Amino acid sequence: MIMEHIQFIAPEISLLCFALLIVLLDLFITQKRVLPVLSVIGAIVAATFIIVIWNTPPVGLFDKMISIDPFGLFFKLLILAATVLVILASHNYVLKFNKFQGEYYALLMLSAVGLMLLVSAINLITIYVALELSSISLYALVSFLKDKKSSEAGLKYLILGGVASAILLYGMAFIFGLTGNTCLTCIAEYVRGMPFKDLQEVPALMIGLVLIIAGFGFKIASVPFQMWVPDVYEGAPTTITAYLSVASKAAGFGVIARVLMTVFGLPVWLHNDWAMIIAVLAAITMTVGNLVAIVQTNIKRLFGYSSIAQAGYMMVGLAAMGLTMGTKENVTGGLIFFLLSYTLTNLGAFIAIIAISNKINSDEIEDYNGMIKRSPLLALGLTICLISLAGLPPTAGLIAKIYIFSGAVNMGLAWLVVIAVINSVISAYYYFKIAKAMWLGTPVTEEKVDASWPEWLALAACVVGVLALGVVPGLFMNLTTAAVRIFGI
């Protein structure tokens, strides 16, 4: 039976093999430029495997440890795409740690393996192991620059991440203690059979639920577990910041959605409770993220807070998903579409930032003054991504917001949507602050800023994606609706 199932985790296995191959090759070869090529090939091979198994009916593997379903596969592709784009964007950046290129790419791919397992795990134990695999690789990557800031960021991420893992584990222990199971569907069966009418009647479940939300809240950077974000984002190598802000966050949402929806989806009183928790956290998260972002002067810190705010919008979708359970409505793909749009947009912005900072060696927004004269295309690309982040047309950002908010209004969360749209207005202020600096500021020097061809390629892919999602979203929405169909009843 195990052999039959192996084919379904071929994507992860192939990626793992390539990662190990890179570490080995790194010992022998001097032409380090081979390594990124290999890692991109690895990701493409993995993606091919995913496409091959795309149409198989949902199936639980290895005695309900891992599930293969459209939801997980969608996230896997998203993570792989993000990984490839980050590798392309690293083309010049890796020269900062020339000797350790092999380790850099290998760790990046290992972390991708972890995230891919995380989104398809359907057992508390696999979830935890996958989470640690990705996190430990990321702890190392965050401190890769080895300077003061980067090391501090790494240490901070390690300690807070460890605490979050412990909290998560603690929550899982409560659930296990109550239900005697670690497999998600088995727990769900137990929970549905409980003779209670209120969460307060089952304190163990309540504590377990809250602790699990807290543990994952760290990963998706929801308030009040967002403290690490600005420092880590600022200190980490910019490529890793980009990776953290999209791949890690997307996987975090993937796993939290899966756990909450399958385990705590029914009975109705249960999902009403956690959906309210998520809704309130969403309101606080986006408000805090947006308000603090206004005063930032460092672009990486600003994007840190911006990513917190964006997580808030995504949580609106999560809450709406929860409330949909048990009603006759279909679960909407709003959250997933938003993640897709956010991944492309944020990566596009970061690729432009990486290319620019390679040249100007600064992350201060005032050093972006007059960038339109120094590199029109980079400035234009970054502007389009900023417009998308602010949720203005004709970009993915607006459609994603409409989609995610319409789901929420449908579930009676109109109050939350009003808070969210007001937040969008606030966010426009600081996104336009960067655009304004680039278009209106007087440049310090007239020196041109250019990017290498892999960076151009990655940026072009993102910008085209952002515009395509904004103009012809229908195609992609079908994909996202298919992905969430597994949560139907």
Added chain:
Amino acid sequence: MELNLHLLSLIIFLPVIGLAVIALLPKPGQKTVKWIALSATLASFIVSMYVFCMFDKSLVGHMQFTEKISWIPVINSYYSLGVDGISLPLVILTTFLGMVSILVSWKIELRPKEYFIWLLMLESSILGVFMSLDLVLFFLFWEVELIPMFFLISIWGSGRKEYAAYKYLIYTLTGSAFMLAGILCTYFITGTFDITALAGIQIGATFIPLELLFFLLIIGFCIKLPVFPFHTWLPDAHTNAPTAASVILAGALLKMGGYGIIRVCVSMMPQVAAQYAPVMCILAVVGIIYGAGVTLRQTDLKRLIAYSSVSHMGYVLLGIFALNQVALAGAVMQMFSHGIITGLLFAMVGLVYDKTHTRDLNNLRGLARQMPVIAVVFSIAGLASLGLPGTVGFVAEFIVFNGAFSSTTIPGMQVYALIGVLGIVLTSGYILWMLQRVFYEYPLEKYNHVGDADLVEKVSTFAFVAIIMLFGIYPAIMTDIINTGIMPIARLIGM
């Protein structure tokens, strides 16, 4: 009967094609850019004129030249376009102003490539707003407009341009944020984004009070129009925007607000509109009088015209919320006429500023001697603005007040109308006083060297004058069309 030529899409996307050509040319000369922009907008204008001529006036309450393609199936949203008697005048207005704004910018030298790209994008988005029949599409075009306007004001503006651009951005975004919430609630209640279908649906009691939904939707339009307490962005944006942006802003952009109120708020929720009509009428009257009063005190020529817009948009609001057929038709006519007249006024202010480098009324005197053509055209625009018979301004204001005064739906409407008429008196005051200060009295020596309008400027301004006269003398061309659009709404209100 109708050949499906996608004429409306053509009108919207011709400027976009021009924009793309300009953007893709590697290093176009200034001249090439201008000519491409001009031909794109001219082509769009010609197509819109064709639509205007082919528009069937016998079809009452029907969208014509419709196009409908599934766009976002998941949320039931379509790429759906169409024009009726309400939108067609505004489409013509926009294509015309779009073309003229290129001519007005003929002498721009700062970053011309980007400038014309933004200008074309602005035109496309406004056209999209007037033609969309799907609320999501409507909202998309509504929001697109912000980006070019922000950059036009903040890069090519003058004075406190960044402040003005930000103020514009935040005001509009706030309004549209509420509008988005309103649109989504509407969708949840009715299950459709189709504007024509929504006009036929009686929205019943639901999870949010209808009044709240009405105000969620209307606040964005009120900011854009602008209605009295939300108008403060307008003088700043106008004063600091470049001339072409001011022309489009006053001429076409503000009309998005009035159009939205008629198309979305009044058509969808006529009962709520009737219920709150007195409030809106009071705001309208306050806007008319306050706007006119403040205009009297302005010494900056551009700011003066900007505040006069606040006052004139009050007529539009009054006409809409008098909620009778004549007044509504008047409101649409007033939007059209204000677009032409104020567009011309801003173009003239731009000319005066170009020649004299000042907009301060205290520094301008007796220019009629030095620039007779500009003086004459400016005076015609001014007289049209104060509603001189024979100009389109008179027709519009007359219909609005005639309709408002005879309205029986709203209690106390006659009082509002009577107070509103006082606005016309104040308008005469500030327009004539302004003309006197700028063009008459003794000429100043320092302006002896300044020239009059050149050929391009004459062409563009005479075109305005021709329209002002044409529709002033024979308004039926327009009012017949407007009526076909107004009738079904009037039926909804029960008038």
